[in-house]
Amino acid sequence: MTLTFPTTFKILDDIRSFVGDQARQAGFNAKDIYSIQLATDEAASNVIEHAYGENPGEQFDVSCEFQNDRLVIILMDHGKTFEPSQVEEPNLNADLLERKIGGLGIYLMHKLMDEVRYESTPAGNRLTLIKRKG
């Protein structure tokens, strides 16, 4: 199932409900449901903030499907191409004063999901998040 959302942060509640319901129906446990919601939130927030520079007039798609043993979530946007390898990973060993704040969302996405894939396609930027059940 695919839903289209405007590029404004207030839709994050709806996105979390959307993927949360799908995850619940697929039989994921509470911890995994929360992880799936958080990862998708982080991904969507990045799309809104970076792909469109927080321009509220645009749209992006979120699809969510349970295939075999995994939940596959795909975010498609038509904004600026994003190069995730250019984002520095947060230095978790740095003390408070040194620790960089940026990159935290992407870092969490990778920790929370089993697979994270970025693709730049003619149709737009595609971000795929996969969580395997059990």
Place this chain on the structure above:
Amino acid sequence: MEINTKEFKHCDMAIVKGRVDSATAPQFGKALETIIDRGVYKIVVDMSGLEYMSSAGFRALLATQRSCKRYNRGEVVLASVPERIREALELAGFTELFKLYGDPLEAVGSL
């Protein structure tokens, strides 16, 4: 998201309820800033009513912690952190940066 501040003798308590994400994190951050603007650098964040927090919320906490710990004038501690949120804080490496307490009043007593 709802945030209220309660003043104690030696610290303030920020009581946050609901969900902190990119939409509501600015409001959350603002409330913490307001405490600091009043010259209070010892802050307990009571999370017992918190349902959800994304990295936007974590960033606000980190910015506040930096301000409070500067010149050793105080710190931010977290109380009654829900299990899911504690797990996410741990993933993000934040459990090393904040003391966690089970009970908010215990946290107040520690500052």
